[in-house]
Amino acid sequence: MSYEQLRDAHALAHPTESAASVISAASQVHHFLADMTEGTRVVTYDPGTREYLIGRVTGDWYESTDDEVSYVRPVQWYGAASRDALPTDARARLGAGTTIFRISEEVAAELARAAGVQGWGGAPQVQRTSGDVQVVENSRVDETQPVGLDDDARAASAEDGIERIKDRVLDLEWDQMEALTAGLLRAMGYYSRITARGPDGGRDVIATPDALGLESPHIVAEVKHRKSAMGTPEIRSFIGGLRPGDRGLYVSTGGFTRDARLEADRSNIPVRLIDLDDFVRLYTDVYDRVDEETRALLPLVRIWWPA
Structure with a gap:
C-alpha cells in the first residue's frame, strides 16, 4: 500500500x-x-x-x-x-x-x-x-x-520529560538523593527523617504515619545513588536488617539485577524496590504536594497542552 x-x-x-x-x-x-x-x-x-x-x-x-x-x-x-x-x-x-x-x-x-x-x-x-x-x-x-x-505526541513529550528529569537526578550528590527520597515520602503523606551519619544498617530514611513515630508501619528506606545495579547480596543484607512491623523501601538509581528482584519477592517482610524510572514517575505524580525544600533539589515546570 x-x-x-x-x-x-x-x-x-x-x-x-x-x-x-x-x-x-x-x-x-x-x-x-x-x-x-x-x-x-x-x-x-x-x-x-x-x-x-x-x-x-x-x-x-x-x-x-x-x-x-x-x-x-x-x-x-x-x-x-x-x-x-x-x-x-x-x-x-x-x-x-x-x-x-x-x-x-x-x-x-x-x-x-x-x-x-x-x-x-x-x-x-x-x-x-x-x-x-x-x-x-x-x-x-x-x-x-x-x-x-x-x-x-503528548505521550512522547511526557516521556522525553521523564528522561530529562532522570538526567537531573543523576547529577545530584548522594546526600541530596537521600533528602529527595525523604521529601518524596513526605509528599506521599508520611513523616520522614534522614538518619544520622555513620553505620546505619541500611536505614538511610525512616518514615512513619505519625510525627512521633509510634504508629505502624515504619518504612525503612535504603538509598543507593550510583550507576551500578544492586544485586542479591545487597538486598539480602537490607532485608536481614529489617525488624518485625517494618516495611522496606530500597531506592537504587542504578537499578537492580533480576536476581535481586527475585530476592525481594521472596522476602517475608514487604519490600519495594524503586529504580530511577520508578522514582522519577512517583516524584512527578506527587509534585504538587512536594515541599519547597525538596523542590529546591529537583524543581519541575508544568507544561500545558491544548486539549
Missing part, C-alpha cells in the same frame, strides 16, 4: 481520530513497511537501562506469532550507547525516542562513539515499530507533513 492508501485505510478504521493523528499513524506504518530495508541502521532506546542499542535490519518484516496485530523486523544489534555517556546536546536531541524525527549526523556519530561501534555513523531517522523505537536512514517521508498534537 502507498502512504496515501494507508492514510485512507486508517481514517476509515478510526473515524473519530483527528486528521493529524491519522497522518502520524499512517506515516509510522509506511516507514516500517517501505522505508526500512535490509541493512538499514536502527536504534532503540531502553529507559530501564538508559541505553540506546544500535544495529542493522537483517530482513523483511513479518507478522509476530505472539500477537496477530504485531509486526516485526529482525535486527542484529552491535552495541549499546549509555545515555549518560552522551553529551548534553545529544541527549536533548534524542529524548526518549518515542516519535518520528530526524537526528543529525553529529548525534549518530556520538551514539556510535559511546557504543564503541566503528563506521556506524550517518544521518538516520527515529521510527516507532511494534512498540519499540528505532532509527531509520534513507527515509522518503515528506517532512512538510504536519505532526499531530494528539495523544501520541
